[in-house]
Amino acid sequence: MNLDHFQADLAAVAQSPLHPWLTRLPAQLEQWSREQQHGELKGWLSAVKALPQLPADEVALTDTVRVNAADVSSSAQQQIQGLLQQLMPWRKGPFHFHGVDIDTEWRSDYKWQRVAPHIGPLSGHVLDVGCGSGYHLWRMLEAGAEHVWGIDPGQLFMAQFLATRHFMPPELQARAHYFPLGVDDLGPLHSFDTVFSMGVLYHRRSPIDFLTQLHDCLKVGGRLVLETLVVDGDQQQVLVPGRTYAKMRNVWFIPSTAALLHWLERCRFKSARVVDESLTTVDEQRATPWMQGQSLADFLDPNDPTKTIEGYPAPRRAVIICET
Numbered sequence: 001m002n003l004d005h006f007q008a009d010l011a012a013v014a015q016s017p018l019h020p021w022l023t024r025l026p027a028q029l030e031q032w033s034r035e036q037q038h039g040e041l042k043g044w045l046s047a048v049k050a051l052p053q054l055p056a057d058e059v060a061l062t063d064t065v066r067v068n069a070a071d072v073s074s075s076a077q078q079q080i081q082g083l084l085q086q087l088m089p090w091r092k093g094p095f096h097f098h099g100v101d102i103d104t105e106w107r108s109d110y111k112w113q114r115v116a117p118h119i120g121p122l123s124g125h126v127l128d129v130g131c132g133s134g135y136h137l138w139r140m141l142e143a144g145a146e147h148v149w150g151i152d153p154g155q156l157f158m159a160q161f162l163a164t165r166h167f168m169p170p171e172l173q174a175r176a177h178y179f180p181l182g183v184d185d186l187g188p189l190h191s192f193d194t195v196f197s198m199g200v201l202y203h204r205r206s207p208i209d210f211l212t213q214l215h216d217c218l219k220v221g222g223r224l225v226l227e228t229l230v231v232d233g234d235q236q237q238v239l240v241p242g243r244t245y246a247k248m249r250n251v252w253f254i255p256s257t258a259a260l261l262h263w264l265e266r267c268r269f270k271s272a273r274v275v276d277e278s279l280t281t282v283d284e285q286r287a288t289p290w291m292q293g294q295s296l297a298d299f300l301d302p303n304d305p306t307k308t309i310e311g312y313p314a315p316r317r318a319v320i321i322c323e324t
Contacts, residue, residue, distance in 0.1 A: 003029055009177040016125055016147060017191040017219070028185050037155065044159035047086040048166060052076050054098055056169040061142035063109035065135060066096040067167040087160050089291040092132040097167050105291035108135045110284045111198065111227065115319055116143065118275040119225060124193030125149065127217055129183050130200035134161035137176050140196070150178045151186070188216035198227035199317075202251050211267040218324045224269060229254045230277065230318040235262050239312065246299035246308040246315060257318050264322050272322035280315040 003010075006029055013021055038044075054076065058068040077099045084090075084102060093104030121144040128136055131150030134157070140148045150161065161178045168176070179185075183200075195217050197210075204210040214224055231239045233256035245251035255263065257274050264272040285296040296315070301307040306314050 003033060006179070008174070009179065012147065012174070012177055018125065018149070018189060020191070021187070021189055024185075024187065025179070028181060029179065032180055041155050041159070044087055044156060045162070047083045048159055048163045050079075051083055051163060051166050052079060054167070056167060059169060059172070061138045063112075064094045064096050064101075065138045065164070067098065068096070069098055072098045084163060085290075087156065087163060089293060090133065090160060091291055092135045092157075093290075095135070095164060097164075103288040103290050104133075104135075105285060105288060105295055107284050108132075109139075111317075112136060112139050114276045114278065115198075115225060115227065118319065118321055119143065119194075119223075122194055125191065127151070127192045127195045129195065129197045129214065129217075130203075131161075131178065132157050134164060134176065134178055136196065136198065137161075137178075138164070138172075141172065141175060145175075145194075147175050147177065149192075150176075151181050151183065152178070153180055153182050155180055183210065183213050183217075186213065186217055190216060190219050192217050192219065192222055194218075194223045194225065196225045196227075198225070201226065201228040202245075202254050205252050207253050207255075208263060208267065211263060211269075215267055215269060215324055220324060222324050224264075224320075224322050224324075226260075226264075226320045226322070227317060228260070228320075230257050230260065230316055231313055232256060232316075233258065235259050241312060242310065244310060245312055246296075246310070247294070248299075257320070260318070260320060264320065269322040269324065272320055274318055274320050276319040278317060280317055 054069040056067050057070040060066040080098055081100045090102050090104045092106050092108045093102050095102040122140055123144055124146050126140050126145040126148050128150045131152045134150050137148040137150050158180045165173050195214050201207055231254050235258040237256040238259055239254040241251050261272045282297045287295040299309055301309055
């Protein structure tokens with residue numbers, strides 16, 4: 001994959017408040033193209049390229065992100081299903097494209113239902129840090145964002161986003177963007193109206209640095225929507241797991257909501273408040289035909305589902321909203 005694949009997105013950056021990013025973004029993408037490509041990326045992109053061109057007669061950016069043509073042959077449906085299955089496992093969704101249902105591991109619509117009542121209409125330029133396949137980008141457009149920008153170094157996620165965008169009508173394609181980069185590549189842009197970070201904080205070795213980076217992405221008066229794992233406790237309570245938490249190896253810090261509010265204040269955010277806190281259920285995260293590996297049920301203590309397999313508190317997630 002070379003820089004040509006990103007030309008439309010780079011042009012959109014140039015025409016947006018994000019244009020200072022162009023001083024380094026092309027070089028970052030060139031370096032990624034030279035050094036970071038997954039061994040299977042070429043095959044994933046070939047599957048995306050082979051997807052049939054069909055009209056988007058019905059588009060719904062709702063709980064199931066849905067695109068349908070008025071008339072699709074069974075052979076076209078079989079082609080779509082076979083190609084999209086080459087992009088398994090599908091973790092974030094659900095999606096429906098021209099008669100093909102993608103039942104993803106996560107019911108990401110459950111998370112959106114917890115977030116959406118508290119954010120009101122979106123506007124301007126919205127960033128999703130760690131966007132995965134981009135499911136929530138489409139929901140952010142539905143909520144009123146002018147342009148949505150996803151960053152995630154996961155290259156299978158990028159291929160899944162490109163497959164999803166392939167089916168969208170041109171007017172939506174032009175407003176949704178994805179770069180296979182991480183938050184460290186952004187720098188202090190001070191340009192986004194809203195930044196979402198959902199399911200990332202606990203994967204960062206330095207949560208304070210990460211929150212500072214999120215702050216520096218936002219313009220003055222911008223808003224952060226942060227969703228992350230939490231534990232019970234006071235302002236000093238932080239769980240630092242051992243080698244794994246719920247079989248995840250890259251979980252570093254899980255604070256209480258009180259501790260997290262304190263961190264946000266130290267990182268110069270204002271008016272931080274918890275708007276939702278809930279346990280993750282096996283209805284929200286589970287194995288499916290589109291993600292056939294282990295999932296939440298395998299990560300919990302079979303004799304006590306209030307604990308992980310390692311004996312830690314079972315996953316509890318909070319949504320926090322604050323401003324710069």
